Amino acid sequence: MLGCVIHGQGDLRVEELASPVPGPGQALVAVRYGGVCGSDLHYWRHGGVGDFRLKEPMVPGHEVVGTVVAYGSATPSPARPPAGTPVAVHPATPCGVCPECADGRRHVCRDTRYLGSAARTPHVQGGFAGEIVVPVEQLRPLPGGLGPRRAALAEPLAVALHAVGRAGPVAGRHVLVTGAGPIGCLVVAAAKAAGAARVTVTDLLPTALGHAGAVGADTLVQAEDPADPGWPSEVDVAVEASGVAAGLDSCLRLVRRGGVVVQLGMLPPGRSPFAGNLVVSREIELRGAFRFDTEFDAALRLLAAEPAFDALISAVVPVRDAESAFALAADRARSCKVLLDFGR
Structure with a gap:
């Protein structure tokens, strides 16, 4: 499968990556769209975001939607949407035990894992790949009437x-x-x-x-x-x-x-x-204000109800042309939100 990998400042490559295998409690998702975020652009252009610096090659991307392909063994059936279900992926995996999580502020968890983030080492690999593996708890089936293109705006x-x-x-x-x-x-x-x-x-x-x-x-x-x-x-x-x-x-x-x-x-x-x-x-x-928690579900509902959000999607670019997509997303005079298309 194709994926985007940032190797360092100014070094973005589209590479053949091995398809991942889901483990217990995990889902394999075929990514359809990924939105290029400002943090992705910072990793590409500057080698980091704020105090988070690249120390190893990393797959960026945390604004992703796709389709459930399969599950790992021992994944409880009631918790998982059927294979073939269109889903958005909540990008955060909070630890659940730190003081912030205990206080109901999981979005500032001190030990969270966030797709496409260099906040910890090894870095958390992101969603700009043809297939990704995520915890089943991070899957959100798309509401009726919401297509994957607009749903890619759920995270921002x-x-x-x-x-x-x-x-x-x-x-x-x-x-x-x-x-x-x-x-x-x-x-x-x-x-x-x-x-x-x-x-x-x-x-x-x-x-x-x-x-x-x-x-x-x-x-x-x-x-x-x-x-x-x-x-x-x-x-x-x-x-x-x-x-x-x-x-x-x-x-x-x-x-x-x-x-x-x-x-x-x-x-x-x-x-x-x-x-x-x-x-x-x-x-x-x-x-x-940093990231979000349950607002992800509210975002999906709002997107399903309001087609005006389509106006913010400036371009949809095939993943093979990822560098041109990043360059377009970085040019605010020509674009708002740019999506990478991983469709096969």
Whole structure:
């Protein structure tokens, strides 16, 4: 089978990989689509994401959907969808015993395994391969009416739903989103689904702002233009989805006194300057948002109900052309979400 392997910074290869064999409690899944995520691009372009650095070749990818092929021995029948079932794959395997898991915060488990992640060594190999083996608990049958192409957005949408949940109640409120990449656009959709009265989005690129408008943003702001009439005087909630310090600065300066800022974008490694004096003098609540847990199931339901999400899929590229797919995904002026097609 074909798979993508990142051997180091700038070194992405499409290789013939051995088909895996499922063990007890595991499922073999034939991957159909895999969404290229910002973290995949960071591993390819920079050799790491934040503090997670590549130390060995790794198959990237954690936004995957496919079809159940088979199960390993001793896998309980009631727990497994029948072979041939279209499924999305929840990419996280939390340890279940650490203090975070015991506290119901499995998404920040200190010993989790996450598809396509260099957070631990040996690295957790990801989903950009023709077939993968995953714990049966990570399979999610697709809801009726949801095809695999749109379902490939489930993982990033779950990230967005978690971030909006971290903000607290947003119904009837004005929400600012800085950054209109795929995650930022999905935060727009998640905020609207949660009842936000108004969503303002900022970005440097008109194309990206157009994608945000397609999923429900009310006001689009050119981030480099301080005179843009769309800039709000203040907002109730802000979600920073760009991963740059300037975005966080905008959030802190525009959120109202006592408001909430959620840092979702992964900032560069090391120290990042921010307007901490505003956090104090305005008693702003600054909250982090990392991955997700049960929001994955909610994401699938929302995707099944809303065809507008299709507008975020810019291209579907055969796996043999993975490097061109990564290059397209990295060009925000030409794309939003790019999918790799592993169909045979």
